[in-house]
């Protein structure tokens with residue numbers, strides 16, 4: 084142990100503080116020299132403690148730590164005392180292994196190496212530094228001088244990770260990343276998938292964007308864009324197009340932002356690009372499908388509506404007249420029925436082309452659906468030339484259509500309306516054109532009709548009537564009248580026809596000719612027809628029970644009612660409920676029903692007949708008067724139309740026709756009823772011709788059921 088005074092240092096203590104070798108090499112008799120060394124060492128020690136690097140000295144053999152500086156204490160969170168009580172492998176788990184390998188697994192002894200130490204709290208610290216061996220007093224010491232690079236390594240790894248993520252994402256996706264210098268020339272481009280293969284040269288490096296064949300949405304686009312670049316402004320979603328080597332235009336979206344260095348100096352732009360060609364194409368396809376008719380390639384109803392609206396706005400801003408033509412092909416259904424839907428399609432396509440050929444490019448020809456087309460003609464100074472255009476369309480449509488192996492003749496009916504003369508808005512204009520077209524149809528087809536104020540009045544009246552008709556049944560305004568049908572052999576009432584009457588609260592009696600077509604069109608006839616049937620059945624039941632056991636009532640059934648599947652079943656069920664036999668009822672149908680007939684109509688008629696209900700053909704002679712179906716559908720009665728009876732005179736053609744019908748019907752086993760018999764002469768001629776039954780004013784007008792009942796009771800006064 085050494086002695087010491089106040090002025091003299093405590094050598095024993097100092098000796099302990101001297102780094103590493105001090106303790107072993109200290110000699111007291113070298114005091115003066117030593118004192119200088121000690122001061123020097125103390126300063127050195129302080130310096131080493133302050134430095135951020137870790138310094139650890141340990142015995143190589145057992146790894147015991149013999150010295151540690153302040154940097155080591157701070158980095159590892161141990162006090163110096165703690166460290167001096169530890170071995171190196173407690174901090175560095177691979178120490179023993181590294182030592183056994185002669186530290187060969189470290190880069191090289193004495194050079195920068197990277198080792199993992201353990202922090203006091205268990206965390207892993209990456210140290211980068213050197214490892215050296217020293218000899219002191221016969222001992223081999225290992226000196227670790229290192230820096231804690233954990234944070235830096237982590238930041239490097241994060242950066243590498245994020246770069247690799249970015250790289251793999253840009254490689255995988257169709258988007259790309261680009262950089263430009265201060266002259267807006269590309270310096271880098273990454274990603275883009277196959278996009279750049281569409282262009283030659285595909286490499287943009289060294290070029291500006293406008294040198295690469297892109298074009299923008301407007302003619303002066305590049306000028307404006309370059310001005311913006313010069314102002315170093317960011318941009319988003321710039322849509323550009325470029326022609327690819329495959330001849331297809333490709334669309335890209337580009338976004339960019341200016342880049343500045345640390346001194347605030349502008350160094351260029353960087354940004355991203357996306358090829359949106361496919362989505363643009365899909366968008367265009369969807370738009371086309373939504374706005375064009377796929378069969379004829381003409382604008383469809385929706386597009387037509389838009390264009391009509393635009394044209395109306397132009398007229399409202401002071402433009403010329405606007406003309407709307409509504410074209411419907413005549414009897415087009417027959418083309419489908421006779422030659423098939425595919426042939427119908429061919430005809431529609433050809434008709435579309437012919438119509439389009441009659442008007443200017445600027446006019447809109449559209450297909451609203453089915454065989455309906457519209458033409459919008461705007462900016463006309465002289466509206467008189469419309470008739471020439473319409474005539475041209477009609478004659479083009481009337482020319483033969485060659486469909487595969489067939490030559491088909493067809494025609495069209497056209498309605499014409501003017502804006503603003505005929506309507507206030509799109510819907511009204513279209514509706515009026517449609518109405519005018521219907522007038523052309525009703526007047527015989529293959530012609531045109533203008534929409535006129537009278538027509539407008541007619542249309543409004545029609546709309547009012549339809550509205551009133553909707554409430555007529557519930558409002559108790561409907562009546563069933565009965566007209567007697569007499570047996571011409573004895574003048575007795577044998578049957579009656581049930582006839583619908585509408586007693587309008589304001590207009591009085593509305594003619595069936597006026598409201599029945601409307602009821603059919605609106606399908607109100609189904610409900611009304613059921614009511615007529617039920618009423619008729621109820622009355623005939625009463626009359627059969629009290630007055631005339633064999634009385635039959637005929638009820639008219641329109642094709643619309645036939646089209647409703649279960650109408651007939653319902654009627655038969657009602658008869659059954661009333662306890663009435665089928666023979667009490669005759670169903671009157673028109674020839675056209677049989678002409679258009681399908682298997683369902685036939686089945687339906689057979690079902691009636693199966694229940695004893697008889698079938699009569701109404702208005703015979705006015706339609707096709709085809710004989711074949713009379714047999715095919717097992718018809719019971721023919722009703723000769725009153726137009727033949729009206730002019731019945733000996734030797735007249737109507738007389739000849741009437742006689743022929745009667746003979747033919749009898750040969751086929753059918754009975755004949757003459758309609759509209761008004762005079763005794765007509766009656767006698769019919770008796771002479773062998774007609775079975777007759778109805779008409781001569782015998783009785785259609786009368787309310789109560790009156791008809793009196794008729795049955797009283798017998799027919801006019802028959803004598």
Ligand SMILES: Nc1nc2c(ncn2[C@@H]2O[C@H](COP(=O)(O)OP(=O)(O)OP(=O)(O)O)[C@@H](O)[C@H]2O)c(=O)[nH]1
Nearest residue numbers: 411412413414415416417419424427428452453454
């Ligand atoms: N081939 C074909 N037929 C169609 C198409 N769309 C609708 N139709 C048919 O076109 C027909 C249109 O008939 P309508 O206009 O009602 O009647 P029409 O026979 O022309 O008789 P009128 O118009 O009274 O002269 C219907 O039979 C539809 O089934 C289509 O795209 N292709």
